[in-house]
Every structure is written in C-alpha cells, then in structure tokens.
Amino acid sequence: xxxxxxxxxxxxxxxxxxxxxxxxxxxxxxxxxxxxxxxxxxxxxxxxxxxxxxxxxxxxxxxxxxxxxxxxxxxxxxxxxxxxxxxxxxxxxxxxxxxxxxxxxxxxxxxxxxxxxxxxxxxxxxxxxxxxxxxxxxxxxxxxxxxxxxxxxxxxxxxxxxxxxxxxxxxxxxxxxxxxxxxxxxxxxxxx
Amino acid sequence: xxxxxxxxxxxxxxxxxxxxxxxxxxxxxxxxxxxxxxxxxxxxxxxxxxxxxxxxxxxxxxxxxxxxxxxxxxxxxxxxxxxxxxxxxxxxxxxxxxxxxxxxxxxxxxxxxxxxxxxxxxxxxxxxxxxxxxxxxxxxxxxxxxxxxxxxxxxxxxxxxxxxxxxxxxxxxxxxxxxxxxxxxxxxxxxxxxxxxxxxxxxxxxxxxxxxxxxxxxxxxxxxxxxxxxxxxxxxxxxxxxxxxxxxxxxxxxxxxxxxxxxxxxxxxxxxxxxxxxxxxxxxxxxxxxxxxxxxxxxxxxxxxxxxxxxxxxxxxxxxxxxxxxxxxxxxxxxxxxxxxxxxxxxxxxxxxxxxxxxxxxxxxxxxxxxxxxxxxxxxxxxxxxxxxxxxxxxxxxxxxxxxxxxxxxxxxxxxxxxxxxxxxxxxxxxxxxxxxxxxxxxxxxxxxxxxxxxxxxxxxxxxxxxxxxxxxxxxxxx
Numbered sequence: 001x002x003x004x005x006x007x008x009x010x011x012x013x014x015x016x017x018x019x020x021x022x023x024x025x026x027x028x029x030x031x032x033x034x035x036x037x038x039x040x041x042x043x044x045x046x047x048x049x050x051x052x053x054x055x056x057x058x059x060x061x062x063x064x065x066x067x068x069x070x071x072x073x074x075x076x077x078x079x080x081x082x083x084x085x086x087x088x089x090x091x092x093x094x095x096x097x098x099x100x101x102x103x104x105x106x107x108x109x110x111x112x113x114x115x116x117x118x119x120x121x122x123x124x125x126x127x128x129x130x131x132x133x134x135x136x137x138x139x140x141x142x143x144x145x146x147x148x149x150x151x152x153x154x155x156x157x158x159x160x161x162x163x164x165x166x167x168x169x170x171x172x173x174x175x176x177x178x179x180x181x182x183x184x185x186x187x188x189x190x191x192x
Numbered sequence: 193x194x195x196x197x198x199x200x201x202x203x204x205x206x207x208x209x210x211x212x213x214x215x216x217x218x219x220x221x222x223x224x225x226x227x228x229x230x231x232x233x234x235x236x237x238x239x240x241x242x243x244x245x246x247x248x249x250x251x252x253x254x255x256x257x258x259x260x261x262x263x264x265x266x267x268x269x270x271x272x273x274x275x276x277x278x279x280x281x282x283x284x285x286x287x288x289x290x291x292x293x294x295x296x297x298x299x300x301x302x303x304x305x306x307x308x309x310x311x312x313x314x315x316x317x318x319x320x321x322x323x324x325x326x327x328x329x330x331x332x333x334x335x336x337x338x339x340x341x342x343x344x345x346x347x348x349x350x351x352x353x354x355x356x357x358x359x360x361x362x363x364x365x366x367x368x369x370x371x372x373x374x375x376x377x378x379x380x381x382x383x384x385x386x387x388x389x390x391x392x393x394x395x396x397x398x399x400x401x402x403x404x405x406x407x408x409x410x411x412x413x414x415x416x417x418x419x420x421x422x423x424x425x426x427x428x429x430x431x432x433x434x435x436x437x438x439x440x441x442x443x444x445x446x447x448x449x450x451x452x453x454x455x456x457x458x459x460x461x462x463x464x465x466x467x468x469x470x471x472x473x474x475x476x477x478x479x480x481x482x483x484x485x486x487x488x489x490x491x492x493x494x495x496x497x498x499x500x501x502x503x504x505x506x507x508x509x510x511x512x513x514x515x516x517x518x519x520x521x522x523x524x525x526x527x528x529x530x531x532x533x534x535x536x537x538x539x540x541x542x543x544x545x546x547x548x549x550x551x552x553x554x555x556x557x558x559x560x561x562x563x564x565x566x567x568x569x570x571x572x573x574x575x576x577x578x579x580x581x582x583x584x585x586x587x588x589x590x591x592x593x594x595x596x597x598x599x600x601x602x603x604x605x606x607x608x609x610x611x612x613x614x615x616x617x618x619x620x621x622x623x624x625x626x627x628x629x630x631x632x633x634x635x636x637x638x639x640x641x642x643x644x645x646x647x648x649x650x651x652x653x654x655x656x657x658x659x660x661x662x663x664x665x666x667x668x669x670x671x
Contacts, residue, residue: 077358081407081501081520088521093500094240097233109238115357115407117238138571139520 040175043159047145047182049169052134056146057127059161066152067128067161069106069121072183075143078116083139084132085109085119101131123149145182150175251352253394254382256331259346265318265338269652272316274364274413274457275505276606276651281558283608283651288671291611291623292635298621298667300639301655302342306664307333309361309377312413312604312647313657313664315339316367316386320650320657322664323374325360332376334365336389339655342666346389352378358408359661362455364648366416371436373421377409379453381423383436393439395423397453403427404452406474411455411503415469417482424471426453431471431480433488443488449495451475454502461508464531470506472497472516477506479529479536492536496543497525504556507564513541513584519553519569521546524587542587547573549588550580554602554646558612559584563591563628565612567600577601579614579624579631594624594631606649613669615658617645621667640665 045056045067056067080093085107090099095109106125110118121144128146136144148170162170173180275281290298307325314321320337326349333349354360354377366373371392372384379397384390397403403426406412415422420442421434430447434440451473459470460482467482468491478493499522507515512529526542542549550557550566557566564582568575577599581591594600601617611634612624619642625632642660650657654670 079358079407083520090500092235094235095233095237096235100233105233111238111240115355117240138569 041172042148042150042155042175042178043153043162043170044148044173044178044180045146046169046171046180047142047147048180049167050130050133050146051167051169052130052137052146053166054130055164055166056161057129059164060128061154061156061160062152064126065128065161066149066154067146068123068126068149068152069128069130069132069144070147071119071121072143072145073118075141075183076119077141077143078112078118079140080115080117082109082117082119082136084136084144086135088135101135103127103129103131107132119144143183147179150178249353251350251378251380251396253350253380253396254348254384254391255350257346257348257389257391259389261338261343261345263338263343263345265340267318267339267653270316270367271650271652272314272368273366273415274312274314274648275556279459280560281556281606281648282560283606285608285652287609287654289609289611289613289654289669290671293621293623293637298637298639298669301340301666301668303640303666304335304337304342304344304664306659306662307360308356308661309359310644310646310659310661311361312364312659313337313650314365314367315650315652315655315657316369318653319345320666321365321367321372323361323363323365323376325354325377327360330354332361332374332380332382334372334374334382334384334389339652339666348382348384348389348391350380350382350394352376352380354378354409359644360409362409362411364413364650366414366421368416368419368436371416371419371421373414373416373436375410375412375414375423378405379403379410379425381414381421381434383421383434383439392436393434395434395439397423397425397427401425401427401429401432406453406455407501408455410453411457412453413457415458415460417460417469422458422469422482424453424456424458424473426451426473430473430478430490431458431469431488445480445488445490449475456502457505459506459508461506461514463508463510463512463529464534464536466491466531470508470514472502472506474498474500474502477514477516477527477538479538492529492538494527494538494540496540497527503554504552507557507559509559509584514538515550515557515559515564515584515587517550517552517557517566519546519551519571521571522551524549524551526584526587544588546571547575549586549590550582555604555648558605558607560607560626561628565605565607565626567602567605567614568593569602579605579612581628581631591628592630594633598622598631598633602646604646604648606651608651608669613649613651613656615639615645615649617660618642619645619658619660621658639667 104125108120326333331349336345381395383392429444431445433442456472468479476495477497502518514527517524523545552566553569579594603616605614614622619640622636623634645660
C-alpha cells in the first residue's frame with residue numbers, strides 16, 4: 001500500500017513536470033510565433049518627406065525601379081498648364097514630345113472638357129525619376145508623388161534606395177498599410 | 193593538283209557564303225526598325241477640344257440689382273484699388289497700428305461667406321467692395337459691405353458660366369468717388385455708380401476684342417485713372433481707355449504682335465516727364481502713353497520679358513528701373529528705362545532664375561526706401577516661400593531672408609506704419625518690423641483656419657480685410 005502510494009506520488013510529480021514543461025514550451029512557441037508572423041513590414045516612401053532627388057530611379061535593384069509615380073486625382077487641379085507634365089521651357093501646351101517633362105512619356109494627357117485635363121501615369125513606362133513630382137510640387141499642389149509598388153518590390157532586407165535617400169523618406173511600414181496616402185490615392189488605385 | 197583545286201573551290205564557296213551572309217545581315221540591319229513599337233508624341237494626342245467661346249453665351253453685364261440695407265458709415269480713409277491709393281501696397285495713413293496682438297486677439301469683427309476664389313476687396317468711404325462669384329446663382333456679383341460691421345448693403349450681378357478652376361473670382365475692383373470698375377473671371381468689365389450701384393456700362397472683352405481668357409481666369413485688376421477705365425485687353429487691341437461716364441472708347445493701343453492678356457495689372461508710372469501705363473503681357477512688357485495727344489501710343493516695349501503665366505505686376509522705380517517677376521520657373525528681371533529727346537529705350541539690366549534671386553509667383557513685391565521685399569516661390573531653392581529683401585541694383589544679392597522657420601506660401605502682405613502685415617495662405621497673420629538689415633518678426637496669430645488665402649489685403653481706418661478661398665474677415669489692427 002505504502003509502495004503504491006509512493007509510486008503514485010512519483011507518477012504525479014513526473015506528470016506534473018511534463019505538463020508544466022509542455023505548457024511552457026507551447027507558451028514560448030506561441031509568443032515567438034506571434035512575433036514572427038503577426039506583422040509583415042515593407043518599404044515605402046513618405047511623399048511628404050520626399051525631395052524628388054531622382055535617386056529612386058537609379059538605386060533600386062530592379063531596372064526599371066519598383067518606385068513609380070502615382071496620382072492623387074482628388075488633389076489635382078486638372079490644369080491645362082501642368083508643371084508635372086510640361087517642361088518649364090515648353091513652347092506649346094500640348095502633347096508634343098518637345099514639351100513633355102517625362103523622359104519616358106509615361107504621363108498621358110487627356111482632355112476632359114474646357115478647361116480640364118487629366119494626367120494618367122503609365123506604370124509600365126514610369127522609371128520613378130521624380131521629374132514630374134518635382135514639377136508638380138514646385139508649380140502645382142503636389143498631387144503627383146512617388147510610391148514603392150509592392151507587386152514589384154523585392155522587399156530587400158536592406159533597401160538600396162533607402163540607404164541613399166537624402167531626406168530619409170523611405171522606411172519600413174506595416175504591410176497592411178503599405179502605401180502612404182496622399183490625397184485619395186489608395187492601394188487599389190496603385191495596382192499593387 | 194586535284195586536292196589543291198578542291199581546296200580552292202571550298203575556299204570560294206566559303207567566301208561566297210560569307211558574302212551572302214554579310215549581305216543578308218546588312219539588309220536586315222538596314223531594313224530593321226528598332227523603334228517600330230514606339231509611338232511618337234505629337235500635338236493633339238490629348239484630343240484637346242475647342243474652348244467654349246463667348247459668342248455662344250450672351251452675358252447681360254450688370255443685369256440684376258438688389259439693395260439690402262441703407263445704413264451709412266462715415267470713415268476717412270480709402271484703399272480704393274489693387275495695391276492701394278499709390279499702387280505700391282503701402283498704407284500711408286496716420287492711424288497707429290498694433291505691434292503685437294493682444295491676448296486672444298485679433299478680434300474678428302465680421303465674416304462674410306464668399307464664392308470660392310481669390311478676389312480681393314477695395315475700400316472707399318466706409319464701404320468694402322468685392323467682385324464675388326456666387327456659385328448658387330452662377331453669377332459675377334459685385335457686393336458692397338459696410339466696413340465697420342460687415343452688413344451687406346447692395347449687390348449687382350450678371351449670370352455667367354464659370355467653372356471651378358483653382359477658384360473662380362480673382363480681381364480687385366477700382367473705386368473712385370463716382371465709379372466702381374470690375375473685371376470678372378471671364379473678362380466682363382462692368383462700370384457702376386459707386387453710391388447707388390446703378391449700372392453705367394459693361395464690355396465683354398473676350399467677345400469684343402477676341403481676347404483669350406488667361407489660364408485660371410482673369411487676374412488683372414482694372415484701373416480707373418482720371419475717370420478713364422484702363423484695361424489691358426490683349427487680342428485686337430493691347431490696351432484700351434474707356435470714359436467711365438459714357439462707356440465711349442477714348443483710345444485703343446494696337447496689338448500688332450498679338451500679345452495676350454496676363455494676370456498682371458496695369459501700373460501707372462511717370463518717368464522722363466511723361467505719364468505712362470506699364471503692362472506686362474504674355475508676349476512682352478511695354479509702356480503706353482497715358483495722356484497728351486498721343487495717349488494710347490506705345491512709348492517703348494520689349495519681348496525680353498515673356499512668360500506663359502505672369503501674375504505679379506511691374507514694380508516701377510523712380511530711377512527708371514522696372515522690376516518684373518513671375519512664377520513657374522520664370523524668375524526675375526530688372527529692366528532699365530531711359531529717355532533721350534523724348535524717345536524711350538528699355539534694356540535688360542539683370543535676369544535670373546527663381547533660385548538665384550528675388551522672384552515671386554503671385555504677389556507683387558513692395559518697393560520702399562530703395563529695397564524690394566517679396567515672398568519667394570516654391571522653386572526658390574533654399575529660400576523657397578521665405579520673405580526676402582534685396583536691392584534692385586542686384587536682386588540676386590539677398591540682404592536678408594526670413595529663415596527656414598518662417599515660410600509663407602503665396603500669401604499677401606502690405607506695408608503699414610513701418611510694419612509688414614503678412615497673411616500666410618493658411619490664415620496665420622504675421623507682424624514683421626520693416627528693417628533694412630534683418631528679419632524681425634514682432635508677432636503672429638492664427639486669424640482663421642484658412643485655405644489658399646491669396647487675395648490682396650485692404651486696409652483703411654484701422655480695418656484690415658483678409659480672405660481665404662471661402663470667407664472674408666475684417667479685423668481691427670488699430671493700436
């Protein structure tokens with residue numbers, strides 16, 4: 001009887017230790033798992049810090065860059081004279097190549113009705129050089145701005161553009177808010 | 193011997209094949225078009241339409257009138273037009289003005305809701321006049337307010353279609369003892385009796401002179417000089433003078449080079465014994481005789497200053513220097529006017545890009561005590577949006593700037609009682625000591641939560657009128 005009781009106590013302690021160890025491992029594992037998988041981080045440009053230096057086009061590991069110009073249509077003035085579309089030395093306000101600021105003709109100018117024009121970015125042609133962004137910021141209300149496109153971005157461990165960005169405009173943001181919105185620009189509109 | 197012959201034949205065949213291959217490669221190289229998949233950017237790819245023309249719309253200028261109140265106010269000072277009584281944006285009255293805002297101040301005396309725009313008020317005999325655009329009625333509307341309390345006394349209007357395009361209204365009326373002259377967004381000029389608001393005459397400049405309405409609508413503030421309405425029309429005439437009493441044309445200046453109307457306003461200037469009107473058109477800048485038998489004759493002109501969009505007006509200095517500036521990358525220019533035996537000549541003294549010296553996108557700089565004060569444009573480099581002071585002898589040599597923490601956007605400013613009263617475009621009002629050596633900010637206060645507060649200020653009897661895109665407010669800055 002005493003022997004059975006001693007055996008039972010030993011079993012009880014043994015089981016208790018196993019359960020405690022199991023629960024501890026499960027707890028630590030859960031915490032570790034939650035820290036690893038809950039949030040994903042991606043690189044993004046804060047358009048309010050961007051100084052349109054042009055390095056996004058040159059330093060991305062992708063060629064052409066994963067940085068593209070996007071357009072906040074609700075900010076845009078739909079002007080005939082658009083500082084983001086026309087070169088400062090333009091001779092006419094039309095679609096002639098000699099008047100366009102974009103080096104790859106990635107901005108399509110569409111007449112809506114007098115006096116409004118719409119400017120649409122062709123993402124496949126855009127190289128992220130920010131010339132249009134600089135023009136729009138200097139002469140307009142900044143509706144054109146740069147964003148890293150996450151269907152293109154390799155999400156490198158260390159973003160090679162962020163390393164050289166003079167205004168520290170590129171940082172990691174949570175993937176569920178992967179775009180830093182200017183005006184009404186949204187992830188859906190970005191094509192990302 | 194046979195083997196030698198065979199070897200020779202093989203060599204010939206190889207040579208022949210190489211020649212054929214070379215010809216084929218050359219043909220392919222010449223015939224291939226590596227850019228065949230690219231499209232050419234040519235004019236017209238935007239399917240631009242034809243602008244609506246005035247001929248499609250008959251505007252009955254000044255058709256409607258409504259009197260709302262009859263109260264009278266007696267005040268002594270006026271701000272009767274764009275840039276004030278002397279066209280220099282300097283208040284010269286005797287009323288002492290505040291150096292600092294008191295606790296909780298400045299008090300807003302009254303607020304008037306306006307149509308979206310940037311039109312500024314003029315003040316005459318205790319009344320404020322403003323050419324508003326009434327969005328509900330679709331009308332240019334001249335509104336008369338009692339200056340001390342903001343009661344609207346009367347309004348005269350006409351229906352005209354104006355779409356929102358960075359606001360709608362833009363100009364400041366010209367007011368004299370007898371007349372009020374306005375110019376609407378689409379170049380409709382209206383002359384009314386100042387006291388009663390009765391319509392005297394109207395001209396549709398776009399229709400009558402085949403003028404092109406400037407981008408974002410008319411910004412030119414009309415001028416009354418010796419009871420003549422002076423309007424820079426562009427189109428069939430460069431400038432016209434109209435008798436305010438009758439509406440009769442007194443003179444017209446020919447426009448052989450087809451200069452277009454800009455947002456710049458006509459500035460009277462007397463130099464070399466002659467009074468002239470200096471105007472910066474899209475096409476060039478000129479001086480037009482203001483009086484005498486040859487009134488309306490172009491005395492001098494140059495196309496050295498020619499930009500797409502010009503909002504600031506010429507700043508004319510007593511020694512014949514004329515300062516011009518514009519936004520959109522134009523920068524600044526100093527011209528020198530000279531006269532010899534009654535003949536005028538104009539030459540460029542200095543020209544520079546916006547990041548190199550004083551330049552302004554919208555507001556005209558103030559010239560006082562031999563120095564120019566202006567707010568730099570967004571493309572002004574490190575000085576962007578700062579208030580800076582330069583000498584007109586060298587506008588690239590900055591005497592002082594307001595610094596990186598004092599940037600003002602495109603807001604208006606006025607010089608009064610030795611201080612600049614400067615409204616930034618968000619509704620913050622600054623008091624800045626006029627100083628020839630350094631920037632001295634005395635005080636600042638958020639007057640209202642504004643947006644695009646670009647309209648010129650007006651000041652009389654200590655009442656300062658300010659507006660943003662939607663509201664006009666009146667504050668007292670009397671000390």
